Amino acid sequence: MNYLGIDLGTTNSVACTVKNGKYAYINFRNKELLPSAMLYKDGKISIGSIAKRKATIYPTNYISSSKTYMGSNEKKWQIEDRTFTPTDVATEILHVIHDEAVNFFGNNDEIETVITTPAYFSSSQNAATAEAGKRAGFKVKQILAEPVAAAIAYAFDDLKTNEKIYVVDLGGGTFDVTLLEVSSNNEYRTLMKDGDNHLGGDDFDIAIYELMLSHIRQDIGVDLSTEESSELTPEAYSRARQKLLQEAERVKCVLSDAEEDDVSIMNLFPYRDGNYDFDMTLTRAAFMQAASKLVRHVENTIRDSLHNVGRSVDEVNRVILVGGSANMPFIREYVEEFFHKKPYSDKDLSKLVAMGAALRADGTRGDTITLHDIIAHSLGIEIVGDRFSPILIRGREYPCEEMKIYTTSHDYQEVVSIDVYEGEDENQIKNNYYYGGFQVDGIEKALEGIPKIEVTFSFDESCILHVKAKDRKTGVSGAKDLAIHFGH
Numbered sequence: 001m002n003y004l005g006i007d008l009g010t011t012n013s014v015a016c017t018v019k020n021g022k023y024a025y026i027n028f029r030n031k032e033l034l035p036s037a038m039l040y041k042d043g044k045i046s047i048g049s050i051a052k053r054k055a056t057i058y059p060t061n062y063i064s065s066s067k068t069y070m071g072s073n074e075k076k077w078q079i080e081d082r083t084f085t086p087t088d089v090a091t092e093i094l095h096v097i098h099d100e101a102v103n104f105f106g107n108n109d110e111i112e113t114v115i116t117t118p119a120y121f122s123s124s125q126n127a128a129t130a131e132a133g134k135r136a137g138f139k140v141k142q143i144l145a146e147p148v149a150a151a152i153a154y155a156f157d158d159l160k161t162n163e164k165i166y167v168v169d170l171g172g173g174t175f176d177v178t179l180l181e182v183s184s185n186n187e188y189r190t191l192m193k194d195g196d197n198h199l200g201g202d203d204f205d206i207a208i209y210e211l212m213l214s215h216i217r218q219d220i221g222v223d224l225s226t227e228e229s230s231e232l233t234p235e236a237y238s239r240a241r242q243k244l245l246q247e248a249e250r251v252k253c254v255l256s257d258a259e260e261d262d263v264s265i266m267n268l269f270p271y272r273d274g275n276y277d278f279d280m281t282l283t284r285a286a287f288m289q290a291a292s293k294l295v296r297h298v299e300n301t302i303r304d305s306l307h308n309v310g311r312s313v314d315e316v317n318r319v320i321l322v323g324g325s326a327n328m329p330f331i332r333e334y335v336e337e338f339f340h341k342k343p344y345s346d347k348d349l350s351k352l353v354a355m356g357a358a359l360r361a362d363g364t365r366g367d368t369i370t371l372h373d374i375i376a377h378s379l380g381i382e383i384v385g386d387r388f389s390p391i392l393i394r395g396r397e398y399p400c401e402e403m404k405i406y407t408t409s410h411d412y413q414e415v416v417s418i419d420v421y422e423g424e425d426e427n428q429i430k431n432n433y434y435y436g437g438f439q440v441d442g443i444e445k446a447l448e449g450i451p452k453i454e455v456t457f458s459f460d461e462s463c464i465l466h467v468k469a470k471d472r473k474t475g476v477s478g479a480k481d482l483a484i485h486f487g488h
């Protein structure tokens with residue numbers, strides 16, 4: 001049997017194994033990171049950097065960040081003669097990993113894997129990931145939460161019992177923070193999970209891209225902010241945009257280590273009788289200024305995450321940085337200032353999750369881990385005045401159950417609507433996420449405020465929320481089961 005840990009990332013995937021006590025990575029075209037991207041053209045599937053490269057020529061044949069839709073029954077991509085679901089795309093990426101892993105191991109033994117998924121994934125999203133792994137030819141031993149994998153990569157050798165570990169993961173398109181409690185017998189308990197599923201390295205690329213656009217505007221007066229304003233042909237515009245974005249990402253990574261860098265792109269687009277040559281010096285200070293909104297958002301999320309669940313900074317024993325974008329120095333600086341401790345970041349931040357998965361996958365170790373999980377956002381119902389009444393409060397360990405009593409809002413009301421939402425804004429229901437609802441007909445005929453309607457929320461280990469509403473007097477009731485995904 002061969003053993004492999006797989007970080008199936010939104011932007012990049014990494015596969016790692018432990019060999020003679022050392023980490024070894026599967027290579028994909030000489031790189032240890034496989035871009036989680038797919039392109040389908042003329043009946044042929046390309047994965048990784050080839051797909052990314054071809055995307056500039058065939059943008060409509062390209063699928064990236066499909067992981068954001070994992071487990072969704074609705075999301076499908078129609079390309080040429082085929083339809084792809086998020087599970088199909090994950091399967092294709094895992095197929096490439098499987099093929100390269102077979103080459104790496106040099107035998108035909110089965111490959112047993114541990115695949116990681118975000119902490120907020122529901123059980124159906126995890127099941128879809130496991131299914132993709134199976135279809136790609138792996139024996140899937142376990143689906144492991146990414147922050148737990150990261151913690152394992154650090155804590156494995158020098159684990160002190162009952163440590164609280166705060167994990168900051170800033171990837172390409174997502175930002176997750178998690179507080180874990182690790183106790184003896186390898187028990188991992190999630191105490192808090194928060195973040196933003198629409199914030200990542202890509203947004204920082206855009207900040208640099210915009211600096212580049214204003215440089216061009218000042219230099220020659222050409223405005224590349226839209227195709228129309230650029231007055232370029234669609235092809236020339238999208239080629240220039242793509243080139244600038246690629247350079248923006250490159251320079252962003254350089255600025256994590258250097259204070260400034262130069263960007264030169266020859267023949268960026270047709271200009272006057274020839275071509276425009278782009279040349280610019282970018283400093284880290286100017287980048288941070290341009291990205292100040294994003295920076296503040298990252299910092300505020302970290303700060304509020306503990307406060308929101310009534311935890312304090314002093315409880316945290318160590319902070320771990322994960323994800324390529326956590327290489328940006330401002331994160332380390334902020335963490336040091338806020339937690340009064342240096343974050344652990346000596347390992348390669350892009351590979352940390354895969355390392356932890358590899359340790360878990362390693363079949364030569366017999367121990368198992370258990371994970372206790374919590375509800376990431378409060379769940380409740382809409383009440384009169386467009387308000388939200390939470391029933392299960394975020395941070396609660398599940399499985400769990402809670403009952404609250406509600407009443408009618410006008411006299412002789414016989415029908416009540418139970419509308420289920422997720423979120424934290426009690427004053428404005430519209431700021432919360434709507435999951436679904438039902439009506440109960442046959443409420444006790446009485447003045448407003450008299451009927452007693454019991455609303456019970458029970459959240460099971462598969463992240464299914466069972467909602468039940470019952471009138472105490474008449475006994476009429478209604479119920480609905482909702483699959484909860486915390487990744488909104």
Ligand code: ADP
Nearest residue numbers: 009010011012171172201253256323324325327
């Ligand atoms: P994901 O978990 O989303 O698959 P990764 O953890 O691999 O993604 O992070 C990818 C992101 O990290 C990209 O936006 C990339 O530009 C960024 N990144 C990688 N290295 C650096 C660096 N040295 N400085 C800043 N950003 C970086």
Ligand code: MG
Nearest residue numbers: 009010171323
């Ligand atoms: Mg990641």
